[in-house]
Amino acid sequence: MGLTRLDQLYRQVILDEAYHPRHHGKLAKPTHEITVRNPSCGDVLTLQLQVSDGKVVDAAFAGSGCTISQASGSLMTDRIIGETPQSVLDLVGQFSELVIEGEVADEDALGDAAILKGVHQFPARVKCATLAWKAAAQALTKGAEHD
Ligand code: ZN
Numbered sequence: 001m002g003l004t005r006l007d008q009l010y011r012q013v014i015l016d017e018a019y020h021p022r023h024h025g026k027l028a029k030p031t032h033e034i035t036v037r038n039p040s041c042g043d044v045l046t047l048q049l050q051v052s053d054g055k056v057v058d059a060a061f062a063g064s065g066c067t068i069s070q071a072s073g074s075l076m077t078d079r080i081i082g083e084t085p086q087s088v089l090d091l092v093g094q095f096s097e098l099v100i101e102g103e104v105a106d107e108d109a110l111g112d113a114a115i116l117k118g119v120h121q122f123p124a125r126v127k128c129a130t131l132a133w134k135a136a137a138q139a140l141t142k143g144a145e146h147d
Pocket of ligand 1: 038041043066068069
């Protein structure tokens with residue numbers, strides 16, 4: 001008997017991201033901040049962004065939640081630093097498509113975050129994976145939506 005697919009997915013993402021998340025904590029000078037929740041799992045995530053000269057120059061997340069949500073927060077923040085807000089919105093759309101459909105036209109654009117594509121096999125966990133990304137989109141569109 002091998003590992004279940006869920007075990008394999010967890011093992012894959014746990015190792016680097018959830019136990020040693022990048023960009024976890026608070027920024028000194030955030031320009032955007034938002035807190036989002038995923039009631040179906042209990043994940044709570046606060047995202048801070050620093051946007052300067054038309055780019056996301058820094059990002060950090062804090063909060064509590066499942067392994068998938070924490071790993072996704074780490075991967076998301078690491079991916080969007082250096083991008084323009086419009087590029088971030090594009091990436092959010094591509095990431096959502098990847099974890100819902102299991103494939104997306106330009107998977108390479110997502111970098112390490114593409115590791116979470118296996119989430120598409122577990123529809124109940126898709127919201128865990130997309131939480132941090134939706135937070136980024138909401139923060140950059142200036143509170144157009146509430147959680
Ligand atoms: Zn979760």
